Amino acid sequence: MISINKLSIHFTGTDLFSDISFMINDRDRIGLTGKNGSGKTTLLNIIAGELRPQEGEIIIPNNTRLGYLPQEKTTESELTVYKEALNAFEEIHQLEQKIEKLSAEIAHRTDYESKEYDILIHKLSDANEHFQMIGGDTMEADTEKVLMGLGFKRSDFTRPVNEFSSGWQMRVELAKILLSKPDVVLLDEPTNHLDIESIQWLEEFLKTYPGAVVMVSHDRAFLDAVTKRTIEISNSKIYDYKAGYSAYIKMREERLGLQKALYTNQQKEIKEIEQFIERFRYKSTKAKQVQSRIKMLDKMEQIEIDDMDNSAIHFRFPPAPRSGKVVIGTEGLSKSYGDLDVLDLIELSIIKGDKVAFVGKNGEGKSTLSRIIVRDLDHTGELKYGHNTQIGYFAQNQGEFLDPNKTVFETLDDIATGDIRKRVRGILGAFLFSGETIDKKVKVLSGGEKSRLAIAKLLLEPVNLLVLDEPTNHLDMQSKDILKSALLQFDGTLIIVSHDRDFLQG
Structure with a gap:
């Protein structure tokens, strides 16, 4: 369907892609993967026509109609959610106008036996048939189904889009793409703003979607449920696997193992050839053999080992300070915003060492309860803290609270004390900051980089209660694995809000 031929992109002297080619076929389910900065979003932008390749072509x-959902997109639309979603049916709306125009023209004519009248009747019949064929009769039912699948209530249908948060506005944009039924759906982190129930609905929708789907996602469970093909971007090249994400990981390990073995053997061969050349370079009786081996080296295609992100290291939290047996207790805890009751008479007891997940639909009060626990919101009812409860909190927008004028290294070094100061570079490495990146100013970091840095900062000071609100939203697979491993070993108490099923398991 879509052909990507010999595509190359260069940024600041670095090859993002170099001479890559692949096809997107009918009904493909493709997951694009690779470390942060490898070019996944850039590739989607090129396919969508948002960027032009420096070399190569997209055919x-x-x-062929494309539908593209970027990571972030806000709107100032004053239309209601329902009417904005109906904008997806542009062709149907045009047909409706055509049918109305033809019907009005026919109604005003009396020359029933004329050729012109007969032509109008045939045009109206064709328009009605095409209207039904492209879903005109089911347009409203389809709109309702998709909006509710993505988490909207019927009472939301009549609210203006610009009243909603950016996350809910992204759901409207996603609904419009799904309703417009493009031949190829391009999705960049579509689950970032969805709750678990909406993610599961989207999985089922995409499984049976009649077109092709190409997506970037850091949600392992979502990728496994939807994709059947994985394209990895690594070292400016692509590797195309006919497998979903988990199967791809196993196949990748096998490929890298083979690649490493071939590399080792080649390096051994190169060393032997170089030793022969050096040993007999000045012996006339061996001149022909020396020249032959020099040519052999020149012609030899060097085997490269793909970047394994060696900067990533395992991290352990500092020992948690001792706390009482009961860390948090509530009695009749409630929270309202005006007439809207978000939490009503919550009874909750969290014991030392508990690992608790707050799950549920967006808007049901998960983040509100978290903010109350960390004393960021007022409430009614009782909230009691146990002995020596020391809280560390990560908010969804925690990255925005970093000092924009500090460097990555200064952000951690300025608060590190004692032996921890010696470990700052190691901690930054665990969250994929190394080399020149540790000298970057916070203000030039991406949203994902800020989130990683905010998490790293949180880990420096010993606490015995961690409250994390969607900590994985902007983390890549490797950073999530590092954080998950650290949390599994954390000897304090944990409260986590997350829609990432794979992250919550274990």
């Missing part, structure tokens, strides 16, 4: 057949 898209005529009449």
Whole structure:
């Protein structure tokens, strides 16, 4: 369907892609993977026509329709959610106008036996048939189904889009793409703003979608449920696996193992050839053999080992300070925003060492309860803290509270004390900050980089209660694995809000 031929992109002297080629076929389910900065979003932008490749070409057949959902997109639309979603049916709306125009023209004519009248009747019949074929009769039912699948209530349908948060506005944009039924759906982190129930609905929708789907996602369970093909971007090249994400990981390990073995053997061969050349370079009787081996080296295609992100190291939290047996207790805890009751008479007891997940639909009060626990919101009812409860908190927008004028290294070094100061670079390495990146100013970091840095900062000071609100939203697979491993070993108490099922398991 879509052909990507010899594509190359260069940024600041670095090859993002170099001479890559692949096809997107009908009904493909492709997951794009690779470390942060490898070019996944750039590749989606190129396919969507948002960016032009510096070399190579994208061949898209005529009449092939694309639907692209970027990571972030806000709108100032004053239309209601329902009417904005109906904008997805542009062709149907045009047909409706055509049918109305033809019907009005026919109603005003009396020349029933004329050729012109007969032509109008045939045009109206064709328009009605096409209207039904492209879903005109089911447009409203489809809109309702998709909006509710993505978590909207019927009472939301009549609210203006610009009243909603950016996350809910992204759901409207996603609904419009799904309703417009493009031939190829391009999705960049579609689950970031969805709750678990909506993610599961989207999985089922995409499994049976009649077109092709190409997505970037750091949600392992979502990728496993939807994708059947994985394209990895690594070292400016692509590797195409006919497998979903988990199967791809196993196949990748096998490929890297083979690659490493071939590399080792080649390095051994190169060393032997170089030793021969050096040993007999000045012996006339061996001149022909020396020249032959020099040519052999020149022609030899060097085997490269793909970047394994060796900067990533395992991290352990500092020992948690001792706390009382009961860390948090509530009685009749409630919270309202105006007439809206978000929490009503919550009874909760969290014991030392508990690992608790707050799950549920967006808007049901998960983040509100977290903010109350960390004393960030007022409430009614009782909230009691146990002996020596020391809280560390990560908010969804925690990265925005970092000092924009500090460097990555200064952000951690300025608060580190004692032996921890010696470990700052190691901690930064665990969250994929190394080399020149540790000298970057916070203000130039991406949203994901800020989130990683905010988590790293949180880990410096010993606490015995961690409250994490969607900590994985902007983390890549490797950073999530590092954080998950650290949390599994954390000897304090943990409260986590997350829609990432794979992250919550274990």
